[in-house]
Amino acid sequence: MEIITIVLLLLVAVIVSGIASRIVPLPLPRPLFQIALGAAIGLVANWRVELDPEIFFLLFLPPLLFLDGWRIPREELFKDGKTVLELALGLVIFTVLGMGLFIHWMIPSMPLAVAFALAAVISPTDPIAVSAIAQRVPIPKRMMHILEGESLLNDASGLVCLRFAVAAALTGAFSIQTAALNFLWVAIGGIAVGVGVTWAVARTKNWVSRQYGEDGGAQVLISLLIPFGSYLVAEHLHCSGILAAVAAGITMGFVETRGEVAAATRIRRTGIWDTIQFTANGIIFVLLGEQLPAILAGATNTVRLTGHHEPWWLAIYVVAINLGLAALRFLWVWLSFRLTLFRSGEWRKQPNWRVVAAMSFAGVRGAITLAGVLTLPLAMADGSAFPARDLAIFLAMGVIIVSLFVATVGLPLLLHGLTMPQEGSQLAQEDKARVIAAQAAIAAVEKAEHAMADGKDDADIYVAAAARIMDSYRLRIESREGDAPERKSRRHIERIEIELRLAALKAERTAIFRLVRKRELGSEVARKLVRELDLLETRYAG
Known part of the structure; x- marks a missing residue:
């Protein structure tokens, strides 16, 4: 009963945070409201959410990564593929190596393998948090596409690096040759599993639909099960479940281009997936806030792991890690832009520092970082406590919160009046x-x-x-x-007609509800008519 109460309270907190983010005039992204609300719950409630790391990973990551892969604009991803790969793969490895060594140098008491694990979880960026900021300050489309593509792939690469770092911490041994071969198997196997499972499921369900008719509810449920199935199969084969979920989402995007799913099913499925995305991301940030009071309360003990006694040293470490991440990202983005200009023959041209800085500030950490750090093992193979786990969780949470605040303040200043290269x-x-x-x-x-x-x-x-x-x-x-002026005139007329049609549809809906209130129209017929009007309004308003 207590578990059900906790789940319901978390869902209510997600709803309230969404309302608060719209009411409060401050240009703060929704994740910050969710963290604050979670912290308030943690202060007044006498319960704590303790999830097994593997269960937490399975519940939240596969659907979120699958949906990101499904909905990402594939043409834009392939158009800027080189830039995306440079950021998603090269920058992640650069960040893991650089920050891992930096964190171990700054906090010698944290074992090197654990420092690399912490660097791996703070390397992926979170497009959801950036999108929340972009609601108040528009981010250029091409920049947003690059950030989305980067986050889609660096989630997988960062978490794969985490897997190797944790294995090194548990076993005390690490071989570059073995890790490279294992990485190839983990990566290629995970991608193959995601593609294979999605393709096989899609072909099977389409054949069943053609032979025996389509069941909309079953279609929606199948789309919900595909990421979990891909993840579990890949993990069973000792491949990357994360890459399997990402590959499954991208494959789903290609499969859906066949258009074999009924329109009503697509509308229903879109609404359900939107709800899942909103809920899962919201719960993760609320859980982050809920655990903050306990983590802060244990800051005195946590700081002793670093060899100090004053808790404010933890704040110094968080700021230093954020500065290190920003410096590495700025350097890598600048070098990436220089390489792009060199390839295009404009080697004398310097990258726009505001664009580079904006890309650096947009490297916000969020749900994936939190989910990753919470999967650190509780104990070593011999049963002893995993070294510096609480410290790693504290620092990761600090990085998430600070990066959100910095992006909230810095991005509007950098993007104001910024002109990006002209897009077709x-x-x-x-x-x-x-x-x-x-x-x-x-x-x-x-x-x-x-x-x-x-x-x-x-x-x-x-x-x-x-x-x-x-x-x-x-x-x-x-x-x-026809000619451009003629098309412009016709589109103006179209816009007028659309506004008139929307006004007419709203009037129809109001009249139907009035008939229902007067008991002159049955609720079943009313639902059918209102759904038709909703679909038409969605068509014209979109």
Whole structure:
């Protein structure tokens, strides 16, 4: 009963934090509200959430990484693929090595393997936190795509590095050759498992749907199980479950381009996944805040692990680690931009320091860092306590909070008036796609109309109905073709029509609810009508 109460309280805290982030006029991202609310709960409540690290990893990471891979713009990811790989792989290894040595030098009492493990968990960035900041201060699209691609891959690479560091801490031995071969097996095997499981499940469910019809609820449930299945299969084969979840998400994006899922199922599935993403990320940050009071209360004992007695030394270490992360990231991004300019033949041109600084400030740590650090083992193989675990958790949490505050303050200043390189317009592609789709629709309506009216006495009715539908598609084609001024005028008219249609849909919905309140319309019919109006409003408002 207590577990259920705790879960419900965490869910309520996530809801309240979302409301507070919209009410409070300060430009603070939602994760900071969730951390603060969790800390308040930790101060007044007499319970503590203690999750087994493996269970915590399994519950939260596979769905979040799967969804990131599923929804990331694949074209943008491949367009800036070199930059993304340089940040997601090169920067992670650079950060793990540099920060691991720096942390061990700064805190000699922390074993080198544990220092590398801490460096591995603080190396991945969190796009959710950056997106929350971007709601108040718009981040250029291309920069956001690079950050999303980086976070998608560096989550996996950082956590794989964590796995090796923990293994070294537990066994006391580390071989570069063995680690390299193991890394190849872990990485390639994890990717293969994610692709294979998703492809096999998708082919099977599509065959079943074609043969026996589609069950929307089952389709949604299958999409929820794929990341967990990929993760568990990969871990059973001693591969990377994290990479399997990421690969499964990217593969899901390709599989979905076949368009074999019903529209209603897609709408329902999108809403469910949005809720899962909001809830899982929110709970992680609330849990972070909930554990802060206990961790701060134990700061006196934790600081003794470093050889000091004053708790304020921990704050110095947190600031120093954040400065080290920022310096390494700034250096790597600058070198990456210089390499890009060199490849393009502009080797004399210097990178824009504001762009480099903005990319550095955007390296916010969040849910993945917290989830990773909480998976540090509780005990060594001989049963003794894992060395400096509480200290590593404290420092990781401090890095998350400080990086959020720094990004909240620094990004708006750096992005104000910043001009990014001009991106190609996607309007022409959109217009071409809409014209081709409309032409295909006209051809399909003509074919269906001939088939339905063939041999029937009321064929004129079918012709008239088809004509009305085809006229709407011809109007779409005309609005996307012609001279630029003419298209601009037609789009202006379209915007006016959309506003009028939205007003009409809202009036329809209000009238339906009024009929329900007067008991002149049944609730079942009302739900059907309201859903139709909601779908139409989503179409026009989108």
